[in-house]
Amino acid sequence: MLGPPGAGKGTQAARIAENLSVPKVASGDLFRDHQARDTELGRLARTYMERGDLVPDDVTIRMVMEWVEAHEREGGFLLDGFPRTLAQAESLDAMLKNLGTPLERCVAITVDTDAVVQRLLKRAELEGRADDNEETIRERMQVYDNQTSPLLEYYGNGGILATVDGMGGVEEISERVKTALSGS
Numbered sequence: 001m002l003g004p005p006g007a008g009k010g011t012q013a014a015r016i017a018e019n020l021s022v023p024k025v026a027s028g029d030l031f032r033d034h035q036a037r038d039t040e041l042g043r044l045a046r047t048y049m050e051r052g053d054l055v056p057d058d059v060t061i062r063m064v065m066e067w068v069e070a071h072e073r074e075g076g077f078l079l080d081g082f083p084r085t086l087a088q089a090e091s092l093d094a095m096l097k098n099l100g101t102p103l104e105r106c107v108a109i110t111v112d113t114d115a116v117v118q119r120l121l122k123r124a125e126l127e128g129r130a131d132d133n134e135e136t137i138r139e140r141m142q143v144y145d146n147q148t149s150p151l152l153e154y155y156g157n158g159g160i161l162a163t164v165d166g167m168g169g170v171e172e173i174s175e176r177v178k179t180a181l182s183g184s
């Protein structure tokens with residue numbers, strides 16, 4: 001699942017995973033879990049997350065790969081918020097190639113930036129996430145544009161990109177995602 005912060009990736013990821021009966025993971029949740037347990041990785045990630053920057057590739061890749069290794073025999077899986085850099089995408093491809101289960105689809109959710117900022121500010125109020133303040137939101141948008149959006153071309157070239165308009169109600173976007181996933 002690819003998309004800028006606040007595009008509704010998490011909501012849609014949960015629905016797809018349920019529909020397909022596959023496990024899913026959000027890299028942001030893995031980091032937050034490490035922080036809650038106050039692990040070394042959690043403490044390292046915190047400094048980056050608070051600024052709205054990406055956690056370095058090496059530790060991020062290792063963390064997600066461990067999850068993939070633990071879940072790859074469950075008939076498929078869904079990754080939310082990973083990969084976010086070209087290096088992460090290439091590592092994921094290499095690993096999945098080794099496992100003989102190449103990535104089938106990349107669902108990219110597109111949104112209007114102003115609407116997304118409003119959505120994130122609202123989420124900041126509701127969930128009190130430390131990285132949901134206006135300055136960090138702007139930084140995360142920039143990071144998405146600079147480091148993550150090149151993946152649209154990467155997966156587009158790989159022929160597995162499905163782009164979904166993320167503006168509208170949850171149900172209606174869910175239907176779009178389903179349609180995008182069924183058209184192979």
Ligand code: AMP
Pocket residue numbers: 005026027028029031048049050052053054055056060080081082083084085088131140
């Ligand atoms: P998210 O919950 O997906 O918005 O992620 C929250 C924060 O976790 C991001 O702003 C990053 O600091 C970090 N993070 C999550 N996923 C990644 C990733 N794939 N690569 C690097 N940092 C990540």
